[in-house]
Amino acid sequence: MVxxxxxxxxxxxxxxxxxxxxxxxxxxxYALSFDYGQRHRCELEAAHRVAEALGATAHRIxxxxxxxxxxSALTDRSIDVPVDEAAEGSDTIPVTYVPARNLxxxxxxxxxxxxxxxxxxxxxxxxVDYSGYxxxxxxxxxxxxxxxxxxxxxxxxxxHWRVHTPLQNLGKKEIIELGISAGVDxxxxxxxxDPDPTGAACGHCASCLLRRAGFAAAGVxxxxxxxxxxxxx
Amino acid sequence: MVxxxxxxxxxxxxxxxxxxxxxxxxxxxYALSFDYGQRHRCELEAAHRVAEALGATAHRIxxxxxxxxxxSALTDRSIDVPVDEAAEGSDTIPVTYVPARNLxxxxxxxxxxxxxxxxxxxxxxxxVDYSGYxxxxxxxxxxxxxxxxxxxxxxxxxxHWRVHTPLQNLGKKEIIELGISAGVDxxxxxxxxDPDPTGAACGHCASCLLRRAGFAAAGVxxxxxxxxxxxxx
Numbered sequence: 001m002v003x004x005x006x007x008x009x010x011x012x013x014x015x016x017x018x019x020x021x022x023x024x025x026x027x028x029x030y031a032l033s034f035d036y037g038q039r040h041r042c043e044l045e046a047a048h049r050v051a052e053a054l055g056a057t058a059h060r061i062x063x064x065x066x067x068x069x070x071x072s073a074l075t076d077r078s079i080d081v082p083v084d085e086a087a088e089g090s091d092t093i094p095v096t097y098v099p100a101r102n103l104x105x106x107x108x109x110x111x112x113x114x115x116x117x118x119x120x121x122x123x124x125x126x127x128v129d130y131s132g133y134x135x136x137x138x139x140x141x142x143x144x145x146x147x148x149x150x151x152x153x154x155x156x157x158x159x160h161w162r163v164h165t166p167l168q169n170l171g172k173k174e175i176i177e178l179g180i181s182a183g184v185d186x187x188x189x190x191x192x193x194d195p196d197p198t199g200a201a202c203g204h205c206a207s208c209l210l211r212r213a214g215f216a217a218a219g220v221x222x223x224x225x226x227x228x229x230x231x232x233x
Numbered sequence: 234m235v236x237x238x239x240x241x242x243x244x245x246x247x248x249x250x251x252x253x254x255x256x257x258x259x260x261x262x263y264a265l266s267f268d269y270g271q272r273h274r275c276e277l278e279a280a281h282r283v284a285e286a287l288g289a290t291a292h293r294i295x296x297x298x299x300x301x302x303x304x305s306a307l308t309d310r311s312i313d314v315p316v317d318e319a320a321e322g323s324d325t326i327p328v329t330y331v332p333a334r335n336l337x338x339x340x341x342x343x344x345x346x347x348x349x350x351x352x353x354x355x356x357x358x359x360x361v362d363y364s365g366y367x368x369x370x371x372x373x374x375x376x377x378x379x380x381x382x383x384x385x386x387x388x389x390x391x392x393h394w395r396v397h398t399p400l401q402n403l404g405k406k407e408i409i410e411l412g413i414s415a416g417v418d419x420x421x422x423x424x425x426x427d428p429d430p431t432g433a434a435c436g437h438c439a440s441c442l443l444r445r446a447g448f449a450a451a452g453v454x455x456x457x458x459x460x461x462x463x464x465x466x
Contacts, residue, residue, distance in 0.1 A: 060301070060302075062297070062298075062301075063296075063297065063298065064295070064296065064297040065295075065296065066344065068293070068295075069293075069344065069345045069348045069349070070348060092389075093386060093389055097386075098344075099343075099344045099345075099347035099348050099385065099386070100340055100341075100343045100344035100347055100381070100384065100385050101344070102384060103340040103343060103344070103380060103381060103384045103385070104337070104340045104341055104344055107333055107336040107337045107340040108333075108337055110332075110333045110336060111299065111302065111331075111332045111333035111334070111336070111337055112302045112332075114332035114333055115302045115303060115332050116302070134383065134384055134385055134386065134387075134388050134389060135384040135385070137383070137384075139383045139388075140380065140383040140384035140388075142383075143376070143379045143380040143382070143383040143384065144380045144383075144384065146376045146379065146380070147336060147373065147376040147377045147379065147380040148333070148336060149376070150367065150370070150372045150373040150375075150376040150377075151333065151335060151336045151367055151368040151370075151373035151376065151377065152332065152333050152336070152367055152368070153326060153330075153332070153367065154367075155367050155372075155373075156325075156326055156367060
């Protein structure tokens with residue numbers, strides 16, 4: 001029997017790679033995206049293209065408004081997204097952190113997974129580039145598994161959730177190399193924190209800086225569509 | 234400084250009691266309800282009345298559609314709510330269990346709490362009446378706290394989440410007695426799993442049976458409005 005997995009799919013580079021890896025490992029993939037009030041909503045169109053291109057069995061966009069309580073530059077338009085400031089190696093929590101986001105996202109993935117009988121969840125968290133996000137660290141993932149095990153049918157039916165984080169210890173260069181080997185077309189993805197309405201990247205947020213450096217380091221032409229005035233070159 | 238707490242408020246008997254207890258302990262209360270596709274949506278009007286009557290500082294209804302993946306009699310109209318079948322003492326998970334519901338609800342409470350600076354969450358889970366729900370058990374609550382501690386600002390700022398479950402070990406009779414001493418007007422609440430559109434209770438679901446027995450045991454007149462043909466007396 002083919003095993004099912006839920007893959008959290010933002011439409012960015014990391015989650016697209018995750019989806020390709022889940023497919024390569026033989027899972028039937030159910031992609032889950034969130035329309036949560038993020039300013040970079042063209043991500044969702046990217047997610048749709050990626051899910052289709054990589055052969056997800058289903059793609060669902062879950063609506064909920066995390067912007068209603070604000071607290072992050074990604075959902076609150078009164079907080080600016082920092083420009084030309086790499087998050088790499090930072091020890092403080094960046095303003096682009098969305099409170100409890102991965103806790104909420106994984107919880108909803110577990111809810112869908114429980115109904116589908118998909119006990120494998122994939123999330124593209126990464127500890128190398130963004131050490132500042134608490135909800136991307138291995139300790140959180142482990143603690144989440146324990147909470148999901150205790151609070152769902154898993155505990156009574158004696159099975160365990162598996163949360164796969166295949167990118168946890170990889171740099172952007174390695175992620176890109178891995179993704180290309182697994183068939184990801186990165187031109188379909190959007191990583192920018194502050195893209196224009198057409199999905200063109202700003203070229204200056206922490207996410208753009210990392211992504212661009214990743215392609216350069218991997219020696220792969222950067223397929224990102226930058227907006228004309230935003231490229232800064 | 235007055236401490237803030239988030240109280241998960243369904244509009245039912247237990248969560249109303251929780252809210253009153255949080256107020257009595259001196260918290261400034263932020264009530265959080267979910268419009269998640271439940272069939273008993275008149276609960277939300279009840280929640281609004283309860284929040285107002287008990288002096289919540291704010292009441293927020295968070296919209297998200299958990300019915301889209303089904304899996305529960307409370308969200309999926311193709312699954313019937315059982316009648317005249319008490320859940321009490323049951324060891325199997327009832328069909329009214331909503332997959333990962335309290336994991337999702339508490340995660341969203343933590344998200345709002347993180348923005349508000351409210352590190353105390355109240356939830357009216359109870360281990361006596363509904364032992365069949367995994368997400369109402371103390372082990373889940375403990376595991377959730379560990380996950381929230383690891384996946385939010387708590388870990389970097391060196392504080393801890395507190396999840397208060399003041400009803401955990403009480404029977405319905407004791408909950409009602411406690412609530413009345415704390416000023417709850419139970420006529421404002423709706424507990425029924427399958428009320429009619431006016432909010433009148435069916436009188437026959439597991440929740441109605443427990444609630445009615447609780448009032449009888451407490452020797453308090455039952456203020457519940459039952460629908461005419463549903464009372465079955």
